[in-house]
Amino acid sequence: xxxxxxxxxxxxxxxxTTFYIGQSYYGIEVLKVQxxxxxxxxxxxxxxPDFIRGLINLRGQLATALGLRALFGEAAAAKxxxxxxxxxxxxxxxxxLIVDEIGDVLEVEGKNxxxxxxxxxxxxxRFVKGVYKLDGKLLSVLxxxxxxxxxxxxxxxxxxxx
Numbered sequence: 788x789x790x791x792x793x794x795x796x797x798x799x800x801x802x803x804t805t806f807y808i809g810q811s812y813y814g815i816e817v818l819k820v821q822x823x824x825x826x827x828x829x830x831x832x833x834x835x836p837d838f839i840r841g842l843i844n845l846r847g848q849l850a851t852a853l854g855l856r857a858l859f860g861e862a863a864a865a866k867x868x869x870x871x872x873x874x875x876x877x878x879x880x881x882x883x884l885i886v887d888e889i890g891d892v893l894e895v896e897g898k899n900x901x902x903x904x905x906x907x908x909x910x911x912x913r914f915v916k917g918v919y920k921l922d923g924k925l926l927s928v929l930x931x932x933x934x935x936x937x938x939x940x941x942x943x944x945x946x947x948x949x
Contacts, residue, residue, distance in 0.1 A: 799897050802817040802894050803816060808856055814926050823873055824883075839853060843872065
C-alpha cells in the first residue's frame with residue numbers, strides 16, 4: 788500500500804506462491820521463491836531441532852530444509868503424504884520450506900490485506916505478516932525474514948552448546 792500525492796491511499800496487487808500445511812493456506816512473495824520441487828531427498832543434521840529437517844542438495848548448492856509443520860507446532864503429517872519443497876533465497880542463504888501441498892501462484896489485491904488475527908496460534912502468528920480474506924478461506928502470508936531469523940538464532944544456540 789502506498790500514498791499518492793493527494794494523500795489518498797492506493798492499493799497494489801501482490802503475487803504469492805501458495806501452499807498448504809494441513810488445511811491451512813499460506814503464501815510467500817513470488818520474488819523470494821527460487822523454485823518448487825517435489826519430494827526432496829533430505830540429509831538429516833544430527834542434534835538439530837525438530838523443525839530443521841536437514842539439508843537438501845540443489846544442483847551443488849545446499850539448502851536448509853525447514854519443516855513448517857514442526858516450526859508451527861503442528862502434528863506430524865500422515866506417512867503417505869508426499870511433501871513438497873518451496874526453495875527460497877533469504878539473506879544470502881537457500882532455505883527449503885517443506886510443505887504438504889503446493890497451491891497456485893495467486894495475485895491478490897492489497898485492499899484485501901489485513902493484520903494477523905489474534906486468534907492464530909502463537910507458534911504460527913509470529914511468522915505471519917498478515918492475511919488475505921479470499922472466497923471461503925484465509926491466506927496467511929509468511930514472513931520469510933522472521934523464519935530465517937529463527938533458523939539463525941537456533942543455529943547460534945546450537946553452536947554455543949557444542
